[in-house]
Amino acid sequence: MQTELSTRLGIEHALFGFTPFPAVAAAITRAGGFGVLGAVRYTAPDELQRDLDWMEQHTDGKPYGLDVVMPAKKVEGVTEADVEAMIPEGHRQFVAQTLAKHGVPELDEGEASGWRITGWMEEVARSQLDVAFDYPIKLLANALGSPPADVIARAHEHGVLVAALAGSARHARKHADAGIDIVVAQGYEAGGHTGEIASMVLTPDAVEAVAPLPVLAAGGIGSGAQAAAALALGAQGVWTGSIWLTTTEADLHSRALTEKLLAAGSGDTVRSRALTGKPARQLRTEWTDAWDDPAGPGTLPMPLQGLLVAEAVSRIQKYEIDPLLGTPVGQIVGRMNTERSVQQVVDDLTAGFERAVDRLNRIVGRDQ
Amino acid sequence: MQTELSTRLGIEHALFGFTPFPAVAAAITRAGGFGVLGAVRYTAPDELQRDLDWMEQHTDGKPYGLDVVMPAKKVEGVTEADVEAMIPEGHRQFVAQTLAKHGVPELDEGEASGWRITGWMEEVARSQLDVAFDYPIKLLANALGSPPADVIARAHEHGVLVAALAGSARHARKHADAGIDIVVAQGYEAGGHTGEIASMVLTPDAVEAVAPLPVLAAGGIGSGAQAAAALALGAQGVWTGSIWLTTTEADLHSRALTEKLLAAGSGDTVRSRALTGKPARQLRTEWTDAWDDPAGPGTLPMPLQGLLVAEAVSRIQKYEIDPLLGTPVGQIVGRMNTERSVQQVVDDLTAGFERAVDRLNRIVGRDQ
Structure with a gap:
């Protein structure tokens, strides 16, 4: 699986793996792919520093990247407390009622919420970049589209390629015009934030819209046949992204959640605003149902919804409250039925890719 | 584009084209694909007979098929009038108000509604089959899943393969168990009735679920690259299906609608219950918005919704009321930007298919 982009990055397979787990990101890179560490969960710069140190020690000098969540537009002088104050009391009550209905215990006194949304805030993302540019990262990806112009310039000064996620050809073109290097075209079937256009249509649309800039296809890809497609x-x-959640190197901090992912079918996800306020595909649970119910209060816009539910999500995860327990994941979850090592996933995918190409050669009437 | 199935059917390209227009279906077959004529718009058996006679004369002895809309479960003794009587008065008023708001004129006195839903009723579909089995059709497809067992048996007696549409691996398996021959896995991005699982995930799921039964991929396919995927x-x-709507052989009876399709982007469709009561992808219009608006009365279940809106849809089409004018079409509409002949679409698709395979061979490191 060699393309111009994989050659440029010096990787063996044109396979990029996004994951919040350093152990997974490093293993993807070691297996010949390109591991991208998600930074959204780091709120303190020294946590990110510690994990990037670890990545350096475990990637054999091979390339890897970082994924941040940074809005292109800056909202001046707004603090987390200001945003907290914008959350209506009725929504807080709805959270409390929904948790009470399922008997979800409180966190311990003084215990910090493990699931946090503060990485979404620009100042946090910028503090992450101050750390990251001290490391030889080769790619900076932004989950909310083009990063601000000064961040793109700074990345380029450090020889770091910039990638931005897009859900439509128009968004892809906008990102290209902003000066990024790679578009990640994220289809409807993808886990996390996603638009309504499926990969089968979005990928060629994005490729055409930004050519000759390279496009990475995201959404619905976990097998070699899907990579070939x-x-x-x-x-x-x-x-x-999703496919790595059930690898043996991943640590979801919840056996119940891993089991849920292994058991889920491709129809068991929903595109819901429950987690962040923007549509994000995730496991469908009674938690997402409650927020998507027309009889409920509905979700708040980003970043309010994320702040509103952060503690609740932490409690649900800590106590493994099964009917409410979920995670962002794509429709590919239906194929995540066994735990494999990262190396095995890469081996299966690249072997499946070759089989798919063999099949197409037969269909086109060529012998190999 | 030769597969086991295309060889079995004696066609040059494993390219099946569904269309309500005999001229398009015949041209697909003549071009080496497999034309499938949609029968839902025929209410009188002699209309279908006339068009199948025409097909016979224009397909050079090459194979073609018929697509009907037949529920697997029979509802005994229910007439169209019985169903009409189940429509609430409030819904009729909402139709009248929405049409009045846009100044949609009435049909002429005695003029029959051109857009009809009666083909959805089993007795109509059965009368179509009585006609169809007198012709050498090679495939009978059912848009509502497996046809009843006696219909499958009758098709097999006539040497006709039976195909059924499925939106999930579970449905695909159910159809296979019912004794059909081919599963059409219809992804979320497809025009018309469709589930929520995108083709990138649904296709391999369905293939695995029904192997060794053949699967045709539907949804998001209009180019050779998409066929290769x-x-x-x-x-x-x-x-x-969608891709044929803007061919020169198609006659939508509305230049305005053709222009709308040529101008639409991949984000201009919506999966709505507005037309039939089941989710069907179509152009997003003020008509679909009205039905999907939480402030409105909402849609009725199939077949009530189709009967309710039939006359209104005919009036909108006849008078080309632009804000309301729509049609079932998939996300591929974004690539339908020029009018081409059917032959040209087939040529472009098969050439694009070869280019895509060439590209994959380069990526896998093989010279041809």
Whole structure:
């Protein structure tokens, strides 16, 4: 799986893996792919520093990247407390009622909420970048589109390529015009924030919209056949995320959640605003149902919803409250039925890719 | 584009084209694909007979098929009048108000509604089959899943393969167990009735669920790259529909509608219950917005909704009321930007397919 982009980055397979776990990101890179560490969960710069140190020690000098969540537009002087104050009391009550209904215990006194949304705030993302540019990262990806112009310039000064997620050809073009290097075209079937256009249509649309800039296809990709499909559509590589959640190197801090992912079918996800206020695909649970119920108060806009539910999500995860327990994940969850090592996932995917190409050669009437 | 299934059917390309227009279906077959004529708009058996006679004269002895809309479960003794009587008065008023708001004129006195839903009723579909089995059709497809067992048996007696549309692996398996021959896995991005699972995930799921039965991939396919993606995912062919709507042989009876399709982007469709009561992807219009508006009365279940809106849809189409004018179409509408002949679409698709395979061979490191 060699494309212009994989050659440029010096990786063996045009396979990019996004993950919040350093152990997974490093293993993807060691296996010949390109590991991208998600930074949204780091609120203190020294936590990120510690994990990037670890990445350095475990990637054999091979390239890896960082994924931040940074809005292109800056909102001046707004603190987390200001945002907290904008949350209506009725919504707080709805959270409390929904948790009480399922008997979800409180966190221990003084215990910090493990699931936090503060990484979404620009000042936090910027403090992460101050740390990250001290490391030899090769790619900076932004989950909320183009980063601000000064961040793109700073990345380029450090020889770091900039990637931005897009859900439509128009967004992809906008990101390209902002000066980014790679578009990640994230289809409807993807886990996390996603638009309504499916990968089969979005990938070629994005490729055409930003050519000759490279596009990575995201959404619905976990097997070699799916990678072959994405590359047939013109992508220069695949951007995967969900598939790594059930690898043996991943640590979801909840056996119950891992089991839920292994058992879920492709129809068991929902695109809901419950987690962040923007539509994000995740496991469908009684928690997402409560927020998506027309009889409920509905969700708040980003970043209010994320702040509103952060503690609740931490409690649900800590106490593994099964009917409410979920996570962002794509429709590919239906194929995540066994725990494999990262190396095994990479081996299966690259072997499946070759089989798919063999199959197409037979269909087109060529012998190999 | 040769697969086991295309060889079995004796066609040059594993490209199936569904269309309500005999001229398009015949041209697809003549071009080496497999034309499938949609029968839902025929209410009188002699209309279907006339068009199948025409097909016979214009397909050079090459194979073609018929698509009907037949529920697997029979509702005994229910007439169209019985169903009409179940429609609430408030819904009729909402239709009248919405039409009045846009100044939609009445049909002429005695003029029959051109857009009809009666083909959805089992007795109509059965009368179509009585006609169809007198012709050498090679495929009978059912848009509502498996046809009743006696219909499958009758098709097999006539040497006709039976195909059924499925939106999930579970449905696909159910159809296979009912004794059909081909599953059409219809992804979320498809025009018309469709589930929530996108083709990138649905196709391999369906292939695995019904193997060794062949699967045709539907949804999001209009180019050779998309056909290559679908076949990489394990499909034995592609099932296309939307892409033919803007061919020169198609006659939508409305230049305004053709222009709307040519101008629409991949984000201009919506999966709505407005037309039939079941979620069907179509152009997003003020008509679909009105039905999808939480402040409105909402849609009725199938077949009530279709009967309720039939006359209104005919009036909107006849008078080309632009804000309300729509049609079922998939997300691929974004690539339908020029009018081409059917032959040209087939040529472009098969050439694009070869280019996509060439590209994959380069990526996998093989010279041709």
